[in-house]
Amino acid sequence: MKLLRQGKSSASGDPSQSMRTTTGNGIDTSRTIHFTFDGRRYAAHPGDTLASALLANGVRLAGRSFKYHRPRGILSAGAEEPNALVELRTGARREPNSRATVTELFDGLEAASQNRWPSLAMDALGINGVFSPVFTAGFYYKTFMWPAAFWEKVYEPMIRRAAGLGRAADEADPDIYEKATTFCDVLVVGTGPAGLAAALTAGRTGARVLVCEQDSLPGGRLRAEHGEIGGMPGWQWAEQAMDELRQMPEVRIMTRTCVFGTYDGGTYGALERVADHVPTPAPDQPRQRLWRIVARHAIVATGGIERPIVFPNNDRPGIMLAGAVRTYINRFGVTPGQRAIVYTNNDDGLRTARDLHRAGATIAAIVDARTTETPLARDMAQLTGAKLFMGGAIADTYGRLGIHAAVIREHSGLTQRVPCDLVAMSGGWNPELSLTTHQRTKPVYDETLCAFVPGTMPAGMRSAGVANGTFATPDCLREGTTCGQDAAQACGFSATVADLPAAGTESYAIVPLWHALPLDRPARTGKAFIDFQNDVTAKDVRLAAIEGFRSVEHLKRYTTLGMATDQGKTANVNALAQMAEQTGSSIARTGTTMFRPPVQPVAIGALAGAARGRHFKPDRLTPTHDWATEQGAVFTANGLWHRAQWFPRPGETHWRDTVNREVRTVRTAVGFCDVTTLGKIDIQGPDAATFLERVYVNAWRRLPIGRARYGLMLREDGFAYDDGTTARLGENHYVMTTTTAHAGSVMQHLELCHQWLWPELDVRFISVTDEWAQLAIAGPKSRDVLRHIVDPAFDISNEAFGYMAAATVTICGGQEARLFRLSFSGELAYELAVPARFGDALARLLMKVGAPYGIAPYGTEALGVMRIEKGHPAGPELNGQTTAHDLGMGRMLSTRKDFIGRAMAARPALTDPARPALIGLVPVNAGDELVAGGHLLPAGAQATAAHDQGWVSSAAWSPTLNGWIALGFLSNGPARLGETVMVHNPLGNSVTAARVVSPVFVDPNGERLHA
Amino acid sequence: MRLNCPCCGPRGLEEFTYRGDATVRRPESPTAPAQDWVDYVYLRDNPAGPHRELWYHGAGCRSWLVVTRDTRTHAISDVVRAVDVARADKEGAGS
CATH class of the missing domain: 3.30.70.1400 (Aminomethyltransferase beta-barrel domains)
Structure with missing residues (x-):
């Protein structure tokens, strides 16, 4: 993609993109692509996000809020977006809750708004706002309590229809997902000035450096601002730095890769969005790839997230974060409004007026919460011709589907209504320090910055730049360089630091501003939102404090603040600052909730990777598997193993016919079974x-x-x-x-x-286990069959090779094998082990030489019937109890x-002796079925646990005895042979009389074994 | 999480199986007091801090390992082969 880096300062030439007023450093205006939103077709340029493209086309209304169904627009330009959540694509690839601000546009993208019915502009459930007193903090707990019977039939279906964001796809995900692991000396997260400086410094030492950038383009905020580095626009310097990094053989760059979690021992989780930015992945290309990164050292240079200002009706479409406004102007060439109010408590926000002015917008007012006029504020007002309100506030806003006026309250208390279509607000910046806290190290509050900054760092981790509370670009470059140098040195690479490129210093000068109006005033006007995604207002926080939910963790769970896909990235600090004020505590003492991975949502499909469907677990196949398949065997899962369960023959209509035939074959002639497992x-x-x-x-x-x-x-x-x-x-x-x-x-x-x-x-x-194929050959004719296989030098007569004999023998003229005279069935039987590669040949040979003796293969079901007939314990008996x-x-x-x-x-x-012990059971009435799992109670006893004396562990139809038999455990069992007990099967709603017998039903004296 | 196996080097958690407390030792004799056996089979301390525990490198060298892990932070301060610990203990007890 060739980016248009110079050029016209006016529109791109496509008349439909009316708000595309300038060129952006991140879009290619030489090409036009198209997308649809709620079925309507719009134009855009490669490099756009869905959010920037919507704004370019004058679309401000992006969705409805979660609880009150209030119209919402685009708040941010990044991963923190709480409002503009949309459904992408259709059919099996439909994906809900996608943030429009990080959705890369491609030609033909279909997007739809969520949480609205019948349409985005006409939402029936918007009436929730009218009944909003019901929906305050803890409303689930207070409202839907009584009557209890209403919960399942009325409340839950109602809540589910009204709430919930988006619709998951109805079909299975057609895409593939991969997992991969990589190793590095130094992991650099983020490619703003600090991250790039760190990567360059560490990379130049020869250390193995991995650079992860969640965006498609490098630069971070450098793309959103005008500042220069090394005599060129910051974003050009970033691309030049990336070019240098790409030349370094030990450096790997991964874009569209979000490092979402810090785990034990220098392990990091990352999600690479391989093909999210194209309509469908290429053949065999994964949609996303989940990375496990093992890094000796990590540098967190993840920048910051801007805070909104809490004022009444601060959620209307057209009210945006100031930094986001600058991003849309400078990166995307989109001016989100024609007549703007800038509302800030810091210098960074003030400079938004300049960028808007350069893009051609009118600045209706600059509202600065700081009471003392600064030279910068005066300059901005003069440059833009805006009226300056020092110590002012926005007291209310108007506009149902988008802001069209704001009420500005002067420092004196006087108010005036100012028409506008955009409010650019800045409450200051929070370092994005999530990755530094996943190991339970807590951030600390910095009074000067009015923000939390990283505290004690996990072993091997450093933070640099805004993420570390360092705001000025030259300081970011210096800090990144130092971190890169230290990390490389800690890995044994010596670093010589190059001169830092020159960069301008821009002031920040923030004062605390946690709410625009004093909190003790009754909220006459409107809701002042703190958490846009969960519709949590300043009043909710106040209510939580009054009701005693004062700990930040309680506050979160009571009000739902900070939950859902954005995890309160724009909300948390404003909320806890208000809680601190309510409780008369400091912000530092109030503290912040624990951040947990993932930093951004990760699809379950990516976490599952290839381990889904039949690949959820590996298959283990026996050496005779292919042969058994040819024989038409029905297989059963035995742990990971697939074993032949039975071998049906033509004319057998029920599996039991097959099993009975297999049992009779073993008892009267000879059968064989793969026991390799x-x-x-x-x-x-x-x-x-x-x-x-x-x-x-x-x-x-x-x-x-x-x-x-x-x-x-x-x-x-x-x-x-x-x-x-x-x-x-x-x-x-x-x-x-x-x-x-x-x-x-x-x-x-x-x-x-x-x-x-x-x-x-x-x-x-x-x-x-896997080296030897082992086949059981059982039945009165088994020795006769083996004589055709075992070399004549080995005497396998009963005298020479009796019951429980074991020997290394040769078969088929010299092939080494192991022969054991073991019997699970109770018949004369052997187990013959050959190297696994000969298992298939042995099965075929047995079929051939055994044919004259009537040989047949048998499966696990016949095996199970025969071991029950013989009274051998197996899994149901060896149950750990x-x-x-x-x-x-x-x-x-x-x-x-x-x-x-x-x-x-x-x-x-x-x-x-009163413990339940192994016994056999036969039904008193011939033909009655015995069922495993049934409980044994004395005849005539009430069916209560107090009378429970044991249970049936295994049951089978015995073709040998021509009736149902079972093994079970009965209190004092061996002393109660001949007694009648009742088998209670509450699942089948049956009670069966059974006689207690010896557990050995067949050949109790072992004559067959020794034949 | 990663463990530095003395035989195989640093490896990912998925290669290992956790067993538990490596500080309890099996009584020498089946006729030892019943309480000794109950302590060995059932009773475990749950310390907040460094804990010596047994891990099995089943997907690697099949060594049992004695791992010293801080239960508060998962920081691994020591990994040694269980067989070496057991031999040293037996020699210490025998001398």
Whole structure:
């Protein structure tokens, strides 16, 4: 984009932009683009914001206020804007509450006003203003209290219709968002004179510097003012400085990037608006990018935010911040009014008269709250021909949809009505110091500046320029240079400082002005707004003080001051100054509310980044996943894993048909199932057995090589934690399996036990869950199938390789594998582990060699049915609330060694026989369904918690027993076999009689296991 | 927040898992007084100030770390390997 930097002082030539009276340093008047606002088409130039383009076209009314639906215009020219919130774009990209002042215009932008019905100029709910006594501070709490029944049906829907800003899109966001991390020595936030001076100084040392500017163009206030630096307009100096920075290999510049938060340890959050300024992102380009910046040092040069003045009816369209008026004139070439009143308490505001005058506007009056006439005030009045009111105030304004007159109250008390279409007001500047306070360091009040300035800084942070309370441009340059030098030096880079460029010093000379009229006067005239976005007035603050909500934090929550998208950027200091006055305290003692990230709104989409939809969490696929997909498997989520739940076959109309067939196949022939998801931990070392003894409740020392054993782990509080089998493959070599759910946490637990509790043990371990594909091959024909796979050199007969045997074998002519004779189903069964890359081939091989034996794959559902039939506890039984005793494993607890949980498991309450313990249940009436989650009560007992004796943990239809079976926990359960209990299922509204039986339904003597 | 892992250098918070108080030590014997076990398993101080706590570098070197963190500011003043602390403690207790 070629900027028009010189040229005509009059309009750009497009007749529709009637208020474009001059050239701006930030727009390209050689091109015209178009946009719509509330359906009407307007012209603008590249470089415009939506706000500057609306003002250029004479559009002053931008929205309706939140509570009273008052007409509002554009107050500011920056991120602090409380009023001009609009909806951008349409359809799925519709975005509410966008600040027109920071919305970069592009050709074809569609924007719409919010919070109005039926139209912006004719808003029905504007009548809220008539009933405004109801809507004062705390109105939600006072008004919508009684009757209680009204809340849901009347009050809430009414509030929701009347309040709320904008409409979110109805469809899913079609754009993509990214997250990224970057590192630097020195982070510079802001590219005004202080930030650029800091970046140049640090960059010249060779330090790695990251410069973040939230705007699309560098310069900060330099673009809004006339001042010169180094003999050229300030904004040209800024562009020249950026050019120099771009040449430095270690410097990175990120524009349209708002650093929104300071986090622990030198970490910063930033939002890069990659494609907000174009209609739609390019293919594969993110809309926004969320940055985590890790910086050794940071320089906050974020400038300041101007305060409005609190006077009656100070919210009409056409009443703007003085600094914003200068921005629109100098950067955008837009004069926001033809006949202006300048109202200020400081010299900076006064100079607005000069800029307006140069742009061709008439200055109707200069109202200066300071009582003593200064040379600057006199000069400004003379230059512009304006009438000067020293010690004056604006006492009221007129104009329904935009100001057309103001009542000026002279120092003497006399008032006069002055026609105008613009009020440029300045109550002074607040340093934008949010980033310095996110680490809970508090700002301090400066009486001279009438503002809070940064107090103690977080480690590694410095502030410079207006953000630090330093206002004059030469001082900003000097301070930025010093900060850049110090930060670079702290990172080990030596800095030689170049001569500072010359810059003019302009006075500030502020006096406090927290309200235009004495507060004790009854507000006859109109509302004097403090917080425009939340419609909080001076009267609300007074009321809060009277009602006792005097702490700034209470004030905020009672009046809603400082809430919502602008977080009170223009309101907070005016409010707490008035609170200080009400309570007879000082501003310093009253203090300010805590600032929290983000400094500016951040879209949830950016925070989510790519982690949405199916990418919310990673997928873990088993080695046989592709094969199972080919087989038509239905998958289920098991933590992050996707596991085959069942393998339907043609003709099976219900999943239970499939599961029943899979169970019968295993019980009568042979089936196989991928059990790779179980955690596998390889444990080696001379002290491996000792280590196992300490993490499992049972004994391990005498486990021979080539055998596996079931093990139970407790938590240190004595409750059951995890279970699995561990096999001994060599003298000092064990392989542990854990449950799928706890695979990660058991690994972490073992590391803690070793590193923190018993570092003297010589043992090492590593997770090998993903390294081995492990398939369970179960059923009476499983050995016959394996004989086709395991090399003949290995004898897998029952005699040579009995139940719980484990060995390293070779298969398929030399491929190393591990064979375990383990059974979860209760059948003769094996688990065969091969390197993960062979898992798919093993599944295909099993299908081939197993075909003559009627082999079929089975899924997690059949696995679950069979383990219930066999009475094996799983997740529902190991729920973190059950003990070894509850699980029927009390006798496994060794008394000859220390182990995790031993001491606490011995507590009387954990071994009380009255505790619910594991039992089996079958319905008394064959065919009755048992449901997991049901509670067990004695027959005839009232269904109250007092009679609760336990619960059903797992239930299944057993094709083997041809009926419903369940596992559960029943008080004194093992002593009550044969008793009838009632299963209460309040969710299903059913009560089922069930008989208490042994939890082992199938093969209680283990004959099949050992076949 | 970042932790300076003695093995891996400064790393982001997302690589670590917090466990808790590193000042409580497991009683030497399962037959230690019940109160000792209750203190170890359940009772924790909640100091405002420097606190020694256990963190796990699960997405890095898998080291357990003893981190000294000021609970008021999150300032990290020390990070050492838990195994070194545990060994030193055991040697100190043994001598």
